Amino acid sequence: MRGAAAGSWVILVVWAAADPGCTPQSRSPAGAAATSPVTPGDGAVPDAGPVASQITTWTCTASPCPWGGSLSNHALVWPAAAGAARTRLGYSVSAGVYLPAARANGADIAIETGEARVHAGPPDAADHRLLATIKAGQTFHVTGLAAADMLSVQADAPFTCRVTLPPPGDPRVAAAAPPRAPDAPPPHAPVAPPPRPAGPRGPVVRAIPALWRCHRTPGCFSDPWTGAVITWPAWAAHQDNGRSGNVLRFVHATSGEPLYPYMGAWAEGCEVTAESGTAMVIEWHRGAEAWRETVLTPGQSHVIHLVPPEDGALIEAPEGTSAFSVSLRGCTPRRIEP
Template identity: 45%
Template sequence: MSDRLGYVTSETIYLPAVVANGTTITIQTGTAALFAGAPNAATHRTLATLGSGASYAVSGLAQGEVLSVQGYTDFTYQIILSEPSLPEPPGTGVASALVTGTCTGSPCPLGASVSVHAVVWPAAEAVDHWIGYTASEAMFLPSELANGAVISVDSGTAMLFAGFSGSVDHRVLATLSGSNSYVVQGLAPGEVLSVRSGEGFTYQIDLPTPQLPPEPDEDEDEESLASASVSGACVGSPCPYGPSVSAHALVWPSSAQPLHRWLGYSLSSGAYLPSRVANGTFVMLDSGSATLYAGLPTHSNHRPLATLSAGGSYFVQGLASGEVLSVQSSAAFTYRIDVPQMPPVPPGGESMESVAASWRCETFGCNNSPDWNGTVINWPYWSAYSDNARTGDQLRTVYSSSGALLYPYMGPWANGCEVTVTSGTALIVEWQRGSNVWREKWLGPGDTHVINLTAPEDGVLIESDDWQGGFSVSVRNCTPQPLP
């Protein structure tokens, strides 16, 4: 391709994704950067910056994106093009059905009847009702089956919706067409999934095997644990509920590496359990009452999953990546829990690849402030922060290109880490968390830096800007530790 936005280049410098994926670029002399994005996008993301002798195998470009290789000065290169794979012929999936909803109750805001082309779910647990309407087919899939489902549209276009059966407004999860796929996650208990269109389409679905909750432990000798009064002190921003907060809460075992941070508050105990451990957790109350909440640690409003009283239990599933679980009450309660085994800590000393990152402003005063883009080394969620704890529109939370939370801000345990850059260019930032003052150290391939925090410094970030592109490092004497 030789055109992008309103410009026509003198040569064909843009390679479509269907050929670019699988292509290997080798820079023989000079330096060049690889960029990818949609032809009508104002900015393209940096895939890699290559020097003499360096190679890059292109992968992961989305349908419709293009690849270009550019440099400020002359460079020579070698390319090995992939063999383009032809798309599957349309119509290979299951045909959607024309589903009619008849008003059998209240409310019925769309009239006496409504019709739509939709996926009809094969699961016996699928439901056929939405607000006051009863559908001719079971087009609504409960969240316990929908979470983890993979939906592909082979021909036509369809939209995925999620919400409660009694709610008029369902949110849009994705719009699919042309063999695009979507993995469903994050639906709350009680929500349902539907896939609909104004016209017919064909699709394929892969439903997960439902995970059954464990049977309650009948061992009478098992100890019932008491909730704790957990307090939170404002040490950053935002702190919308004043200088301190408190509640009776379930304190998760330290082996599960719970989080001690919510918004700008630092908690006295680990009351927030990350989703990759929380999913599959079983909670039972022996006395009192408590509510289970789920949400992102950077959001003030967490949704209630269930309210339990003595003898009640709940099996946690469907929490999205980056979310946390808490169990809270206004009064003391006792409980028993069964928490899955904590995933292993990534071993130290191995090469670590950077990931593309966006620093997003999410506070009220952002005024549509643009994202900051770059690449970072991402650490286990229990050992690093996802935000920089600064103020105003400088307060930024870090997300991946897929929208998942990243945790690049290392804690005090970073002191003494030896970092060696194995490819690309990296920036080591040593600073006091939340401040506007820091020290920088740029490193190229083969360069080594030993992190030496000087009071009041208590954090480190390993990053690069979006022009420099991806990089990799190896670390020594660097073991992630839980945040204080």
Template identity: 45%
Template structure:
């Protein structure tokens, strides 16, 4: 979570200009190509309609000639730049990332560009009544602003010079933020505006262990403290295309369709539940035989494809990025895959009452749809390799449709889409969830049960088989987890394409899995043959360091507790929103809070898997608490209680950290990093105190 710094922080000394009378005075570097830091901004409701509640906060660029009023809110600094001043300026993000939004003062704003560090965008195509902002809800960033370049002198050359008039089309700068996001911008979604080309450079963001908590369309593993989900869309950037047509037929062609463009879609509340507010928007694939109703909303185009038409198709993203989601019409949806440019996913195994959608809240994308290629029942032997190209395009090595359990190092075996279905009592991640994992051969004795769930494939490899084995990731990335079938699992390795992990040290009774919740991967599994001890000991002048951190003599050792964050905002909330799962250090009831005091579906109360109330939210006494991680992975959050912004610090075994609350912050929590795992920490100078 981003830090909630003092709202009156000074920026650079150069270019000090007084802000408008409706905003506090702020130091701004406006036209010099020098790094300027974003500022913490508060939106306070002073009028109507105030669609985001009484107050919200984020990070934004501040303009000397900007304004502070929009949609019933007054901002603490001038973050909205009128079109007349914005046109022609070039915005470059020099660290962090940020998005450029534009629109009228009292209407939803559209996303013009999503900029990563080093990306630039020149403002064009604004209407006279538009205003522009540069924002990042979740973290700070730095940027430079350059004034518009002077128009070139016309020349008599008969070849016309390119026009310097601003194009009416919004920028198509690629988004670097992964989708789906769980924290929409404080900018609401909008009436879509035309776009010519979709975004082309996504950054996928897979989580570690599967989770059932939805965002707008659920990602497999949200944070224990996810960002608001009241608006799944960020800022739309495209006008619906008139004819995206891909119709699966009874005799489908295996060739992919021509590139189809996503369309800008609006969800309008026309029913009862409507958990995301009155209206929101985003980008999605449109289906000729799709449906347009879900969860009390009616979409402007048919984006939900019934299972009967979806099963047996393969969707490939050709530019931008998108997520594929599935579930019943009136229930939360699970993530089937998060696809970057060139990645595809085969749809299979959907229940008859389910629908799928392909979406990106933050930016447009293009994609193809083809029938999933089945292996030929009558293969034709040939003494020479075929020169015909494969009918199924692939972004990496093309595995056989029926992969061998002993793959060659060059090809790799593809991971499988796996579903976890609750078949027991505890089921901490909800009734069902899905992800991608290695499915082990039957001969290995791999299990398909864990923590009350049954998996659709045997993904849990017994320790006696796993120890000594090596997993090499050929494409994509994956994480390795280990633990007992009924206990929490720890991460024992992680590998990207070309990297290997050798498994060692698993205890008897433990199992190992190789997973990526967000996207598929390919791998090579090499069995570890028993090796003879080396007869020649290799002396070393340096002793092998002890991997176990030394506990300080005055420290208190504490272990996390597996926990569920239950939705308590309104009656029936838990029926609509699955609990978040994770683990945290719990404190005495008089020293910490059992809930986060947030709003809407983000209001959560913490309980153990046995239903006991836990108290993980520390008060101001957390300031100065010294943390040494002994086992497991840890996430420390520092925040202002009840808000949707915080600072995150990730720690591994041996790491140490001292909580240092900043102005405005009044609490902290020591938890797991988005996974229902366990950890052990040694705490010093961390004596609980009574809450105020």
């Protein structure tokens, strides 16, 4: 990955074409509310004026290519000097759309017309979490990305935006990136996976189409996230994801009733087997910015194993899907203490 050039940049992006399709991304949350942007006095260069957009294409050239052979999407293309990546999960991308966290933390993204989605995650993750959906007149300040994360700005329809990146080495960037929660225990303290639970599998459970909504949450402005989840009794699981600001979300069925998909520590040892569609198991520490995800296709199984500090799990649909079913074994809900 190329190093970034000195200074920051301000650029107006004008989108022209309108091809269908989008890159699958995740509802798992991160991000924060906007703060003051970098000004020219902080090292930014003057506005370079309108720049023609590109319709970006993902072409499968290796593996695993989870989204098929090729797809196209509107995406913000970063300048070459910013060191944006052009590969992900076996795809070669026609332009640099994945900005490394070292340049993305501290950025401000202001939408002037239309709307766009901001996503982030490590390059090897099957899904990138949705940080925000930004509409015309709104500004999103990027902060809290882990060192391995990449940032992208994508949409299904044309939009214009103005982006300010802080100069390389800006102390605000370093302060914006807290240490990433460990995805696995340190090498000197291995943890053996739990044994598969005994006995027959339970009945097939169908996922419920769901919306992740703002719920009287200060600083929450984006549209609801969509997907599907396996829900549990209200006394055994959380309705919300434990985040704050724009990414604190409460899960509801599309008909409006609350759903409780966020399992507690009792998820340890639960075996999940995909029966139809594609399911995704999230193992995480409630409210964290890092998590582990396992994608299951029909016939595949996964035994949930929580690695400290993880304390819960979620069974949901990958981005772009809203129907799946699973069978469960060894999944006994227990009351969550307040």
